[in-house]
Structures are given as C-alpha cells and as structure tokens.
Amino acid sequence: MQTDKNIELTISDGHASAPPKAAKKILDVAYDLFYRRGIRAIGVDEIVKRAGVTKPSLYRSFPSKDELAASYLRQYDLEFWERFDEAVDAHPGDPRAQIIAFLTRVGKRTQNPDYRGCGMTNAAVEYPERGHPARVVSEDNKQELRRRLRAMAAAMGAPDADTLGDGLLLLIEGAYISGQLFGLGGPAQSVARNADLLIEASLKE
Amino acid sequence: MQTDKNIELTISDGHASAPPKAAKKILDVAYDLFYRRGIRAIGVDEIVKRAGVTKPSLYRSFPSKDELAASYLRQYDLEFWERFDEAVDAHPGDPRAQIIAFLTRVGKRTQNPDYRGCGMTNAAVEYPERGHPARVVSEDNKQELRRRLRAMAAAMGAPDADTLGDGLLLLIEGAYISGQLFGLGGPAQSVARNADLLIEASLKE
DNA sequence: TGACAATGTTACCGATCGGTACGTATACAT
DNA sequence: ATGTATACGTACCGATCGGTAACATTGTCA
Numbered sequence: 001m002q003t004d005k006n007i008e009l010t011i012s013d014g015h016a017s018a019p020p021k022a023a024k025k026i027l028d029v030a031y032d033l034f035y036r037r038g039i040r041a042i043g044v045d046e047i048v049k050r051a052g053v054t055k056p057s058l059y060r061s062f063p064s065k066d067e068l069a070a071s072y073l074r075q076y077d078l079e080f081w082e083r084f085d086e087a088v089d090a091h092p093g094d095p096r097a098q099i100i101a102f103l104t105r106v107g108k109r110t111q112n113p114d115y116r117g118c119g120m121t122n123a124a125v126e127y128p129e130r131g132h133p134a135r136v137v138s139e140d141n142k143q144e145l146r147r148r149l150r151a152m153a154a155a156m157g158a159p160d161a162d163t164l165g166d167g168l169l170l171l172i173e174g175a176y177i178s179g180q181l182f183g184l185g186g187p188a189q190s191v192a193r194n195a196d197l198l199i200e201a202s203l204k205e
Numbered sequence: 206m207q208t209d210k211n212i213e214l215t216i217s218d219g220h221a222s223a224p225p226k227a228a229k230k231i232l233d234v235a236y237d238l239f240y241r242r243g244i245r246a247i248g249v250d251e252i253v254k255r256a257g258v259t260k261p262s263l264y265r266s267f268p269s270k271d272e273l274a275a276s277y278l279r280q281y282d283l284e285f286w287e288r289f290d291e292a293v294d295a296h297p298g299d300p301r302a303q304i305i306a307f308l309t310r311v312g313k314r315t316q317n318p319d320y321r322g323c324g325m326t327n328a329a330v331e332y333p334e335r336g337h338p339a340r341v342v343s344e345d346n347k348q349e350l351r352r353r354l355r356a357m358a359a360a361m362g363a364p365d366a367d368t369l370g371d372g373l374l375l376l377i378e379g380a381y382i383s384g385q386l387f388g389l390g391g392p393a394q395s396v397a398r399n400a401d402l403l404i405e406a407s408l409k410e
Numbered sequence: 411t412g413a414c415a416a417t418g419t420t421a422c423c424g425a426t427c428g429g430t431a432c433g434t435a436t437a438c439a440t
Numbered sequence: 441a442t443g444t445a446t447a448c449g450t451a452c453c454g455a456t457c458g459g460t461a462a463c464a465t466t467g468t469c470a
Contacts, residue, residue, distance in 0.1 A: 022447075037333060040245040044428060054449055056430075065428060116333055124386050125330040128242060128321055142386050166383075166392030167399030173382040174375030181329050181347050181378075187371030194372035194403060201406035227417065249458060259418060261460075270458060411470100418465065426457065435448075440441100 023061035025051045031072050035119045039069045039134065040126050069123065070133035076119040077141050084148075095152040096199055099168060103192040106172065110179025110188035118176040145169065156203060164202040171195050228266035230256045236277050240324045244274045244339065245331050274328065275338035281324040282346050289353075300357040301404055304373060308397040311377065315384025315393035323381040350374065361408060369407040376400050 029051040033042045044065050048055050062068040087102035109115060116122070120138040127135045149172075150165030158164040175191040182188070234256040238247045249270050253260050267273040292307035314320060321327070325343040332340045354377075355370030363369040380396040387393070 038245075038331060040243075040331070043426070045426075055428090056450095057448060059429065060447075117330070121382055121386070122330050125322070125327050125382070126243060126245070128385065139386065142383075146387070146392060163395045163398055166395045167376070167402070169392045170376045170379030170383060170396060170399060171372070172379065173386075174377065174379035177326055177330070177378040177382060178347075178371075178375060180333065181326070181344065182351070187351060187374045190368045190371045191375055193368055194375060197372070197406040197410070198399060198403050201402040205402070248456070250456080259420095260458090261419085262417060264459065265416080413468100413470085415468090416466085419463080421461090423460075424458100427455075428453105430453070431451090433448105433450085435446105437446085438444090440443080 022051075022053045022057045026053060026058050026061060026068070027071055027075065030068055031075055034069060034072045035076070035122075036114070036116055038126060039072075039123060044068075066133045070137050073120060073123055073134055073137040073141070077137065080118075080120070080141065084145075095155040099149075099152060099199070100192055100196055103172070103175070103195050106175055107189050107191045110175055110186065110191075111184055113184065115179045117180040118173075121173060121176050145172075153202070156199065158199075158202045159205050160202065164199065167198050167202070168195055171198065227256070227258045227262045231258060231263050231266060231273070232276055232280065235273055236280055239274060239277050240281070240327075241319070241321055243331060244277075244328060249273075271338045275342050278325060278328055278339055278342040278346075282342065285323075285325070285346065289350075300360040304354075304357060304404070305397055305401055308377070308380070308400050311380055312394050312396045315380055315391065315396075316389055318389065320384045322385040323378075326378060326381050350377075358407070361404065363404075363407045364410050365407065369404065372403050372407070373400055376403065 026047060030042075030047050033047060033050070044055060044058060047068075048058050051058075058068070062071060083105070084102060087105065088098045090101055091097035120141045123134045124138040124142075127138075129135065146165065146169055149168050150162050153164035153168065154161035156164070171191055171194055175188040178186050179188040231252060235247075235252050238252060238255065249260060249263060252273075253263050256263075263273070267276060288310070289307060292310060293303045295306055296302035325346045328339045329343040329347075334340065351370065351374055354373050355367050358369035358373065359366035361369070376396055376399055380393040383391050384393040
C-alpha cells in the first residue's frame with residue numbers, strides 16, 4: 001500500500017545522496033527475469049541471488065513481490081512510451097506515418113529469436129484477478145494506448161475513428177502475442193503491412 | 206512422455222467398462238480452473254479438492270501437472286475446432302463469410318464479463334520455455350490456425366493470401382487479448398468489422 | 411467366490427514459495 | 441569518539457509446491 005521507498009530511484013540517481021543502489025540492481029534484474037520468463041515463474045530468491053543482494057534488501061525497497069512486479073511494469077511503461085513517441089516524433093503531423101513507423105519497429109522486434117512480447121500484455125494474462133497491482137499498471141497502459149490510437153485515427157480523418165483505432169490496437173496486440181508464439185517468420189512480421197491496408201480501407205469508407 | 210492413460214476418456218465413457226470416472230472429473234475441474242485463473246496459479250491440491258478426489262488419483266491418470274495441463278489444452282483444441290468449423294460449415298464455399306461468422310462469435314464472447322481469452326494463447330504466455338508440454342499443444346494449434354487462415358485467404362482470391370491470412374490471425378489474437386484486458390466495450394467487439402475492412406482492402410489490392 | 415482394476419486413505423517427501431526477526435557493518439554528523 | 445541512522449547479512453518462519461509410498465476399500469466381471 002506504500003508508494004514511497006521505490007520512487008526514489010526514479011528521482012534520485014545522479015546528484016548528491018545516492019543511497020538506494022541495491023534497489024536499482026534489484027529492479028534491473030527483476031525487469032529482465034520477469035519479462036523473459038514471466039512473473040509467476042520467478043521467485044524472489046532468484047532475483048536477489050542474481051542481483052547479488054539479500055532478501056531483506058528487496059523487502060526494504062519493495063513492500064512485496066507483487067509491488068516489485070508493478071514497479072517493473074511502471075518502468076516498462078516508461079520505456080514503452082519512449083519507443084512510441086520516438087515513432088511519433090519522427091513524423092510530425094502525419095499520424096498515419098507515425099503508426100506505420102511504430103509498427104514497422106514492432107514487426108522487426110518480433111523477429112528477434114528470444115522475443116517475449118509485451119510485458120504489459122503478458123502480466124495481464126498472468127494475473128487475471130482484478131485489482132492486482134501488476135494488472136492495474138498493465139490496464140492503465142493499455143487504456144492510454146487505446147486512447148492515443150483512437151485519437152490518431154481521428155487525426156487521419158477516418159470516418160469511424162474509434163473502430164480504426166481499435167483495429168490498430170488489435171493488430172498490435174496480435175503482433176505481441178504472435179511474435180512470441182511463432183518463431184522467426186511468424187505473422188507478426190506483416191503487422192505494418194496489414195495496418196496500412198486497414199487504414200487505407202478505413203479512410204476510403 | 207506417456208500418452209496412454211488419459212486417452213481412455215475420449216474413447217470409453219458410454220459402453221461397458223466405465224472405470225476412469227475420476228480422470229474425467231479431474232480434467233473437467235482442471236479445465237475450468239486452468240482456463241479461468243491460469244495454469245501456474247492453480248495447484249494440484251486445489252484441483253483434487255474441487256474434483257472430490259485425492260492426489261494419488263490424479264497422478265494415476267496423469268503423469269504430471271504439466272501433462273495434465275497439456276491434456277486440458279488438447280481438450281481445448283477439440284472444442285476450438287468445433288467452434289471454428291461450425292462457422293465454416295454455416296457458409297459452405299464462402300470463406301469470407303466463414304471468417305466473419307467466426308469473428309462475430311469471437312467478438313460476442315469477448316464481451317462476456319468473465320471472458321478470459323484463448324486458453325492456448327494464455328498457456329503460451331505462461332510457459333515461454335520451448336518444449337514445455339503445454340506450450341507444444343498451444344503452438345501446434347496456432348500453426349494449424351495460421352495454415353487454415355492462409356488457405357481461406359487464398360480461397361477468397363486475395364493477391365497476397367499469406368499476408369491477409371496472417372493479418373486475420375493478428376486480429377484474432379488481438380481480440381483474445383483485448384477481450385480479457387479491457388472489460389465490456391473493449392476493442393475486441395470490433396474485430397469482425399475490422400476483419401471485413403482488411404479483407405476488402407486486401408482483395409482490391 | 412475369486413480376481414482384478416480403479417479409487418480412496420493417510421501420511422509423508424524435499425524443495426521452494428513469499429516474507430520477517432534480529433543482529434551487524436558502515437557512514438556521517440556532532 | 442560517540443551517537444544515530446541507514447543499509448546489509450544470517451538465519452529462520454509457516455505455507456504451499458509437485459509428487460509418492462503403502463495400504464484399505466470398492467465395484468465388476470468371470
């Protein structure tokens with residue numbers, strides 16, 4: 001229920017007081033393990049072992065494993081929007097090009113042999129219980145993504161912008177899942193192409 | 206590694222010898238719990254408790270929890286193709302109508318408040334390790350789905366049938382995930398509409 | 411009645427789960 | 441130097457994990 005201790009590492013790190021060094025290592029390791037192998041599959045013992053710290057150190061920085069998972073997803077959220085906005089900023093005023101740029105990069109990433117999809121999506125699958133700390137972060141991220149996609153669809157001038165925005169979201173989520181289900185050469189590599197076709201059809205409608 | 210004991214319940218059940226009654230109850234309960242709450246989230250103790258049997262009974266019918274999970278998915282596979290072929294059979298010779306019929310039903314199911322997506326997809330997310338018994342069943346199912354979607358896209362006369370088939374797969378997977386991520390009114394309800402738009406654009410290409 | 415197969419009962423295994431009580435080391439300010 | 445606060449380590453907790461050994465009970469068919 002506390003949100004005090006672990007926010008330090010987002011604001012500190014750089015200037016004067018540099019105490020929470022263990023917390024950063026823990027979060028880094030947890031990020032990697034949670035993403036690659038799943039949250040439920042990883043125990044706190046393995047995290048502290050790989051981080052070179054001890055268990056009490058983890059529980060001094062994070063109130064529980066569930067909250068550590070939520071912190072991992074908050075970090076994921078930050079980096080996700082960095083990637084997203086990178087594509088957006090590359091094509092100012094051209095939402096269609098922004099989407100395609102983003103999806104082209106997603107399509108490429110899915111062809112990485114150890115691609116593991118979207119950490120947000122995976123966490124929501126792992127934790128179907130409503131209100132779970134990790135799921136809350138995931139749901140918020142997806143709500144915001146939906147909002148932005150619909151806004152971009154509207155900016156494209158689509159007659160039914162909400163449907164197009166949702167269609168793009170479906171393609172994106174499909175790419176995340178297919179990327180980790182099929183190996184190389186999976187359906188996810190065509191996500192940008194399919195999105196372009198869908199946009200084309202939706203604008204002409 | 207064995208596939209002997211638990212296949213009985215697919216062939217027996219009805220005539221003379223009706224011994225493996227416990228196995229069926231166990232699989233039924235496991236099916237429900239695994240699907241609704243996830244495989245990793247459910248322990249064997251809870252399964253046997255809800256099934257009204259004891260742990261040794263479970264391990265007489267299934268060599269391990271992982272194999273029980275695989276059996277659950279094999280059952281899921283059967284029922285999945287029943288639903289799929291139902292939509293196919295409803296529109297003989299019209300692959301486009303078949304797809305739309307299937308996706309209309311998927312879109313409706315996703316609006317069920319306790320919809321939990323596709324058991325296959327969820328299992329693959331829960332078990333990223335290649336070769337895991339549950340994941341193997343899931344991957345086989347998805348490979349076959351991809352094959353059939355591409356074949357249907359070809360039958361529609363799409364110039365780039367593989368891309369359209371993959372695009373439909375992305376929309377389907379996206380619907381599975383979005384259906385459990387967003388509650389009512391989520392993007393998954395527009396999956397049939399978006400698929401229709403994508404087909405339209407792909408045929409005209 | 412006898413034999414066999416399926417299930418149930420009880421008790422247990424080692425390993426791991428998430429989490430904590432408590433003592434120790436280090437740094438810094440007075 | 442000494443107090444004080446903070447970070448860390450050792451050792452441990454009860455609960456649950458997946459899985460099993462050994463034996464009693466049941467129902468069915470010959």
